[in-house]
Amino acid sequence: MLEVTDLHKHFPIGKKGLLGKPAKWLHAVDGVSFSLEKGETLGLVGESGCGKSTTARTMIGLYPPTSGSVKFEGEEISHLSRSERAPFRRRIQMIFQDPYASLDPRQTVASILAEPLKIHRLAKPRERKLRAMQLLDAVGLNPRHIHRFPHEFSGGQRQRIGVARALALEPDLIICDEPVSALDVSIQAQVVNLLEELQERFGLSYLFIAHDLAVVRHICDRVAVMYLGKIVEIATRDELFENPQHPYTKALMSAVPHPDPKIERTRERIVLEGDVPSPLEPPTGCRFHPRCVERHKVEGDRCSTVEPQLGERSACHLSLD
């Protein structure tokens, strides 16, 4: 249903020179490919700043891609103009990472939820309010609060308004950028269960960006792990969690805090040494090599000179051998 091929997004950084050329390019997304089936959930995890949100935003055309293609049901959608994109806008929705910035502070919840229905002429004026109330109820908010403004809600409540807004248009694909990280675990569970239920009922697909690996394990069918603009490992949920291959994935798994003080305080972790590298000057060879604890297992200096390609599963010389 969705096919992303070799997507690149580079941002200009620093002052423009004499010829209007930017000083440097920041490679936020640097060759990302994956596909997504109907009814499937693909998780996207990775270090903060590795390009997850940029991938999502470029996919839906919020940023023009530097290169690469994004196909939705076979049609190229990343280079479309605003009006050409309109039919896809209803079918692909996004829940944004920053609920504060993405809700208009001057609109009540009622109009925030009714607006998309109005634009896409999906419900009669009278039905819209009812629909808005149903949506609020579905995400665990009090339907009587539809006349309130965003600032009157707590952080987690605002995040749920964002979820309700994405659901309003009954889309086919929802790109969820950390949809549950601001929620307490009980409400998080409600929202996750709701997303799964909707998926079952309507065959929705999700691209699910999150930091909480336990939630990812719960909701995703497959998971892609990103590091510095690239996917370093992609596998089915069970393969990834039971048998992580890439050294970065292993470090990530070992850093998950455990909700039991006894276990948490004695747990073994793989410590990532070294500085977080800069996307302006990514390390040579394998981008992860300066921080990798397993590179001594690879002969010679291949890790620092030759870039491992993402084969079937993991972009690491160890698993390619």
Next chain:
Amino acid sequence: MSNPILDVQNLRVRFETHHGVVRAVDGVSFQLHEGETLGLVGESGSGKSVTNLALMGLVPQPPGVVEADKMSFEGRDLLSLSDRELRSVRGNDISMIFQDPMTSLNPLLTIGRQLTEVLEVHKKVTRREARQICADGLDDVGIPLPKKRLDQYPHELSGGMRQRVMIAMGLLCKPKVLLADEPTTALDVTIQAQILELMKRLQETHGTAIILVTHDLGVVAGMSDRVNVMYAGKLVETADAGPLFEQPRHPYTKGLLASVPRLTGDPNAELDSIPGSPPDLAALPPGCSFAPRCGLKTDQCTTHTPTLEELPTRATSRSSACFENARLTDTLIADTLDYGDRPQGGSFA
């Protein structure tokens, strides 16, 4: 025990809105000591952020009204400080890492401007020194190319980087009290570990006391000495971290812990959650606010309001606000289980 650095008694915050009075914080009392970490967990919308905003003197008034029998910092009454005195405490002695980096950072100013401003207000440093200190601060929170980032605007950073800028800002003046409101929600687990480690180091070198608000119970488990659990504006349970996780007492705390998604167990099973929806703070039910969702409720629960009461345990002090305490106490084993020492650095490294 030494004098508490923060002493809060019967804090109440209400918002007088068009739809009625929202009692966001309703009689909260706690103390915080030097070098201590107090975890604050609870339902979304239960008043955690508003509690912290009240301590900072940042509740918008109107519509907010803040009252307390006592709210003191190092013995000084925070409620009677003048605006000027409050400004010198805020950001310097008590600082807050805000939950929402995007609304707390000014989109029109560079990261550098916003960070150096904090220093210039509170410390006597030159521009240049300030820039260096701020770059070091960004480096500490793991932001690559700190000098370049100082010249960027908030929208040019990723969500997690903005959050780390907020953290760097909160730590710049080495505060005595740090109110950290969901400091690591937007961060991946490896950077999260690094940030928590940084906070612990600050605590060890400066004796900083921390209130840590987070939904991540794993983080609470690893960081906190004590934990306060909030529901609908009230504290419903307070206990040392070990016993709380070992044996939650209040039915809400039990439901909360049962909802935690885990890395083990059947990934296809539906996640547990607490049935029902959170209460409307402008129209709370009579009696215990949790009663409509509680499996243990009796008639008394819907007519009378339970207060936070000390439970009879030998080793540690813990309290719960639930009428079923008496019934549950029979089964309460002595909380003398050995949780070992508090983690000394290392464990988050």
